[in-house]
Amino acid sequence: MVIVYRSNTGFTKQYAEMLGKAEKMKVYSLTQAGELDQGTEVFFMGPLMAGHITGVDQAVKRFQVKGVCGVGMSPASQQVLDTLSKANYVPGAPIFYLQGGWAPKKVGWIKRRMVNMVTRSMRQALREKGSRRTPQEQKQLDFLEKGGSFVAFEHLSPIRTWMQEQQPQK
């Protein structure tokens, strides 16, 4: 199995490279993956856009997708994972979620506006708290307004465990 990823602002690429290094697996961007044989077994990773994992449809058409991971800006939770699984069903492949980051300066204005519309009420509520914001809430507000990264190696644990379970059947 190899890792194939799609990334617009770099967070998914960081996770894919970290995972590849840790699990000693080859890593290809979706473009580079053109050189792979059709039907190659892949673990696909892509950024979330309006709940959809970008690139997963292309990956499913070309490869044998054994596992999928969506990378988004919201904190990981069971609810996020459930919603993700419903909207991005790949037969026989488990789905994972990783919190990446938000890089408003690296996306075009239309996309920035789309995200800002979704996070508007949250930003407004946090701003209205003023000096009553907890340090955690301040961090969240800075993240939504200016961007930031939550990429962390530890988040890869569930994926690494699953990958290690796959090995005996290789």
Ligand SMILES: Cc1cc2nc3c(=O)[nH]c(=O)nc-3n(C[C@H](O)[C@H](O)[C@H](O)COP(=O)(O)O)c2cc1C
């Ligand atoms: C137009 C647009 C829509 C997005 N929709 C979602 C979303 O539905 N859920 C989410 O958690 N993050 C969403 N994001 C945030 C990205 O998924 C997040 O920044 C991700 O880490 C980007 O990964 P990348 O750097 O590999 O491109 C959206 C971003 C953009 C620009």
